[in-house]
Amino acid sequence: MDSTLVIGTVAALVSTVSFVPQAWKIIRTRNTSGISTGMYAMTVAGFSLWLSYGLLRREWPLIVPNAICLFASSFIFAMKLFPKRFMRSVADALNPSAN
Numbered sequence: 001m002d003s004t005l006v007i008g009t010v011a012a013l014v015s016t017v018s019f020v021p022q023a024w025k026i027i028r029t030r031n032t033s034g035i036s037t038g039m040y041a042m043t044v045a046g047f048s049l050w051l052s053y054g055l056l057r058r059e060w061p062l063i064v065p066n067a068i069c070l071f072a073s074s075f076i077f078a079m080k081l082f083p084k085r086f087m088r089s090v091a092d093a094l095n096p097s098a099n
Contacts, residue, residue, distance in 0.1 A: 012065035019072035023079075027091045032080045040077040047073055 026032055047070035054062025079087050 035080045043073045
């Protein structure tokens, strides 16, 4: 396997998985006070642009990880923007044992 492909695959995997700890912490604690709204707004915009770029170029190595990262960062961003009661109901649906 080509070392460039290995590096790209590992980079995409690490980038994709990097949002899981933050998303799980929000679900577990039902707290988004430490999340930067501006940072996640820019993150969602960046992944939207990377996804668009990948789609325009029809390059799956750009499309798949950026689509997953867009979904994960959008979830975190939405949980930050939702009213607390709605955010808690989403978290309760995803992790009912934390009630």
